[in-house]
Amino acid sequence: MADDSEDVGPIEVPDAPPPPPPLDPEVIAQAEKAKEEANANFKAKHFTASIAGYTRAIDLNPNNAIYWANRAAANIKLENYGAAVADAEKSTEIDPKYIKGYYRRGDAHFALGKYKLALKDLRTAAKVAPRDPDLRRKLAECEKEVKRLRFEEALAVPDEEVMSTLEKLDLAIYDIIEDSYTGPRMAGSPAEGYTITAEFVEAMIAEFKAQKTIHKRFAFEIIKQAHTLFKSLPSLVDVTIPDDKHFTVCGDVHGQFYDLLNIWELNGRPSTENPYLFNGDFVDRGSFSCEVIFALLAYKLLFPEHMHLTRGNHESKSMNKVYGFDGEVKAKYNGTMVDCFRELFCALPLSYCLNGRVLVLHGGLFSNDGVTLDDLRKVDRFREPPEEGIMCDALWADPSPLPGRTASKRGVGLSFGRDVTRGFLDANGLDLLVRSHEVKEEGYEVEHDGRLITVFSAPNYCDQMGNKGAFVKFNGNDMVPHFTTFSAVPHPDVKPMAYANSYLMGM
Known part of the structure; x- marks a missing residue:
């Protein structure tokens, strides 16, 4: 989050308080x-x-x-x-x-x-x-x-004067593809335009598994096309799941590309018959964030009605600077792409409503009573996350065992109790809230009288937490959640946070 505190120098170390009475x-x-x-x-x-x-x-x-x-x-x-x-x-x-x-x-x-x-x-x-x-x-x-x-x-310049990097991006400077490049190529040409195909996506994923990158021309093309697609969506997207179909919701992936591939091994690749929603925090911490985000965006372009992405609190400038995504993009591609991703992330929807019964968002519920689904639809999300309000809460809030609203253990957003969950869902005609944002030992947790689910899909988070990952599947005919848990799989010897701010190495 932004730091607007006054500049300060060193402070004096105060004297110790009087000693307390001795204990038994x-x-x-x-x-x-x-x-x-x-x-x-x-x-x-x-x-x-x-x-x-x-x-x-x-x-x-x-x-x-x-x-x-x-x-x-x-x-x-x-x-x-x-x-x-x-x-x-x-x-x-x-x-x-x-x-x-x-x-x-x-x-x-x-x-x-x-x-x-x-x-x-x-x-x-x-x-x-x-x-x-x-x-x-x-x-x-x-x-x-x-x-x-x-x-x-x-x-800094005023927000209204900030120019769009994607709009002024001249892709022609990347049109010449070197003879040394042996990776996948999108269908088409610079003159005709490029389109994404299933063959390209599979070849791209194979390239990533081999710890290689795709050409900048195709990487920028994916970002630009995805940005155009996301810009056309509302801040809350309604999704219809037919009675005879299923739908899978995944939580945080956090740059754990090989665990993402394992999800698709267990549950099938995204397709028109196998739709997914990934509920934010695709990047940061894990050191394969580029591979994760390009794979997710490619499938979004391939199946725009059956692959859905929610913005998380780590799809933001302040988080990306500290937790590794900026550094990784610069190392694997270039600094211009960092700015393009910032615009892309600001276009991501904040929430999805499944069959009018299940609300999915990354963080949680809101600081005030009376928030409606229409209020979510009206949020101006095309900006960096603010420090208060509906957008902040949707990205940062957490459930609590305490009633009402209490201070957040994170230092941002709030914690909300089962009474808040019940009141919001009942007022909006919803059965269930699905959110992510928190590590869970089993990869998921059901709380608040069964009306709130947390799902987290990065097993052994940061190679140190020992947690399982999970995803939740709904059938359109009843919208009852079914959980699958899984353990971490091996990945190449690149440590989490490899591209993060070096300060964090000692934490």
């Missing part, structure tokens, strides 16, 4: 045991379990800064950056000289794109540990991002 040694021992169990779960990458363990330790001994900082670290692993900031702040309140508290808060702020706040935290930590090598590295990276942000702000 037995209580202290129980808290330490809970912490050690949580540490073991953290090392085993069971981050949800580790949060539960640190929470038990905090409940027993709330005045131990280490417990709060450790829980912040686990929340960062689960991308609960808002919760991580709150935990890290508590850690520094308890012990102002405990530098890991500032580290953790700086990490969470950086992950949210709040570089100036991250820099403030890191500078504060540096007053305590000026020689720490990891801290020095993070400080340098954060300072670089703040300078870049200032530079972009200085060059």
